[in-house]
Amino acid sequence: MEEQDTVAFHVENRIAWVKFNRPEKRNAMSPSLNRRMMEVLDELEHRDDVGVLVLSGEGTAWSAGMDLKEYFRETEAQGLRGVRKSQRESYGWFRRLRWFQKPTIAMVNGWCFGGGFGPLFACDLAISADEAKYGLSEINWGILPGGGVTKVVVDLLPMRDAMWLTLTGDLIDGKQASAMRLVNESVPLDQLEARTREVAENLLKKNAVALKFAKDAVRRVGTMTYDEAEDYLVRMQEAANFHDKTEGRKEGIRQFIDEKSYKPGLGAYDQ
Numbered sequence: 280m281e282e283q284d285t286v287a288f289h290v291e292n293r294i295a296w297v298k299f300n301r302p303e304k305r306n307a308m309s310p311s312l313n314r315r316m317m318e319v320l321d322e323l324e325h326r327d328d329v330g331v332l333v334l335s336g337e338g339t340a341w342s343a344g345m346d347l348k349e350y351f352r353e354t355e356a357q358g359l360r361g362v363r364k365s366q367r368e369s370y371g372w373f374r375r376l377r378w379f380q381k382p383t384i385a386m387v388n389g390w391c392f393g394g395g396f397g398p399l400f401a402c403d404l405a406i407s408a409d410e411a412k413y414g415l416s417e418i419n420w421g422i423l424p425g426g427g428v429t430k431v432v433v434d435l436l437p438m439r440d441a442m443w444l445t446l447t448g449d450l451i452d453g454k455q456a457s458a459m460r461l462v463n464e465s466v467p468l469d470q471l472e473a474r475t476r477e478v479a480e481n482l483l484k485k486n487a488v489a490l491k492f493a494k495d496a497v498r499r500v501g502t503m504t505y506d507e508a509e510d511y512l513v514r515m516q517e518a519a520n521f522h523d524k525t526e527g528r529k530e531g532i533r534q535f536i537d538e539k540s541y542k543p544g545l546g547a548y549d550q
């Protein structure tokens with residue numbers, strides 16, 4: 280398979296549908312896939328015709344985690360230079376996705392293992408198929424969940440759940456993942472795409488600048504004191520005001536107070 284083909288994507292009605300595309304390898308993340316994913320994110324991030332990105336997987340897997348042969352064994356054979364390079368490539372696109380300019384949704388259609396928790400966490404929202412299966416299989420082949428994965432589960436889950444998944448390698452399905460808050464919600468596989476589209480279309484109605492500043496704020500304030508967060512949020516709103524050339528907040532107030540054409544409590548203003 281050509282490196283180019285390890286990721287598939289198309290843009291339709293302002294939604295970028297991006298897919299891990301190594302179904303025959305259960306979408307395991309190889310160095311080729313990691314490099315290609317960075318290029319795809321690069322291409323999509325600032326396109327005017329993209330408002331939301333959805334990340335899913337071709338075939339029966341979302342992603343079976345890092346490719347044990349190509350990402351671990353073959354890079355280790357190249358020594359530390361090879362290992363660090365492949366780590367930079369994978370962590371690089373996970374980070375790029377975490378701070379992506381547009382809101383992102385993980386649409387988890389199947390297997391999600393180990394390193395797959397990196398991009399799962401990087402996506403702002405996550406919708407799962409009930410049939411999907413999640414596991415920290417690292418312990419099953421003798422390592423700890425590295426590459427940020429332990430941090431992901433500790434940030435997203437209560438300590439007992441994080442510890443259980445980490446120490447047992449047990450699988451959970453989409454409904455359990457939703458109950459644990461690893462994902463926002465879980466629906467039957469045959470409704471997964473429609474539900475994800477509905478969520479994406481709702482996001483598309485919102486002010487795009489506000490979405491970017493809001494998603495960053497949610498990730499940033501977690502490690503701040505209250506006073507730091509208060510100050511940061513004041514500054515970020517001022518920065519958002521500068522970046523929003525449509526002056527959306529004024530328009531939003533105008534349509535409510537003067538025009539009485541919508542109610543902010545019930546939906547977004549007309550852009």
Ligand code: ACO
Binds near residue numbers: 305394425
């Ligand atoms: N790395 C490398 N190759 C993989 C991976 C992986 N993570 N996952 C699947 N493959 C390959 C298999 O070796 C097999 O290759 P082959 O056809 O050349 O023999 C092919 O994908 C299909 O895999 P099967 O095991 O036959 O598929 P099945 O649907 O029966 O099982 C499952 C799917 C459960 C995902 C299984 O493949 C599996 O356990 N994969 C490993 C999951 C894992 O532990 N990932 C690593 C997490 S730890 C980390 O990411 C740091």
